[in-house]
Amino acid sequence: MKHKIYIKNMVCNRCKSTVINELNSLGYDLDSLELGQVILTTDAVIDYTNIQKVLGEHGFEIITDDIQVLIEKIKITLMQKLENQEVSNLSVFLPKTFSKPYSALSKIFSKNEGITIEKYLINLKIEKVKEYIQLAQLNFSEVAYSLNYKSSSHLARQFKNVTGMSMSKFRDLQKWNRKTLDQIV
Structure with missing residues (x-):
């Protein structure tokens, strides 16, 4: 029998790996896994409380609503x-x-x-901009282009509105005050 479980804060491949490892260690067989959900194959009763406890230690949460x-x-x-x-x-x-x-x-x-939703997407984009700045692989215009901004000045204004500082100042500080994707809201 297949059981679908929705999991909050599973936002990357490392998260998927962690969920796989933890569910395997609990003895569950995974049918499939994608961001935000897992399908278990088992005829046994699923111990949701134990799964929540184990996954909760990694910042995940089972969603039922x-x-x-x-x-x-x-x-x-x-x-x-x-x-x-x-x-x-x-x-x-x-x-x-x-x-x-x-x-x-x-x-x-x-x-x-x-x-x-729009503000959430802007916050995601700003975290991506911070990542690009930290990696120092693209200039500001290339960052704007890669995130589908109409111009680098539009990105610069949005970055300053969200962070309170310019992209140049953020780069020069080298204090990478970045949020993890599950903390954006």
């Missing part, structure tokens, strides 16, 4: 789109992805997270 599952899926979709440099018009691709009107998705997200 349908609205929280939807919000986590929206976040993961935005992270994946950003990573693949595919972020375009939110009001077009989110309704296609979730088969719900954008206004409904936006209201659910804002009500539960205290931030709009």
Whole structure:
């Protein structure tokens, strides 16, 4: 029998690896795993309390509420789109992805997270900018282009609005005050 478990804060390949290792150590067979969810194959009763305890030690949380599952899926979709440099018009691709009107998705997200989907995406982008600055592989114009900004000045204004400092100042400080993706909200 297959059991789908939704997991909050699973945002990267290292997270997936950790979940696999922990569930295997508990004796569960995984049918499939993707960001935010795992499917277990077992005829035995699943000890959700023990799974939550073990995964909770790594900052993960089992989600059972349908609205929280939807919000986590929206976040993961935005992270994946950003990573693949595919972020375009939110009001077009989110309704296609979730088969719900954008206004409904936006209201659910804002009500539960205290931030709009757009602001969440901006915060994701700013963390990506910080990563690019830290790696020092791209100049500011190339960073703006890679994140689909219309201009580097637009990115610069947004960066300053979110962080309170310019990208140059952030680079010069070399104090990489970055948030992990699961802490953005």
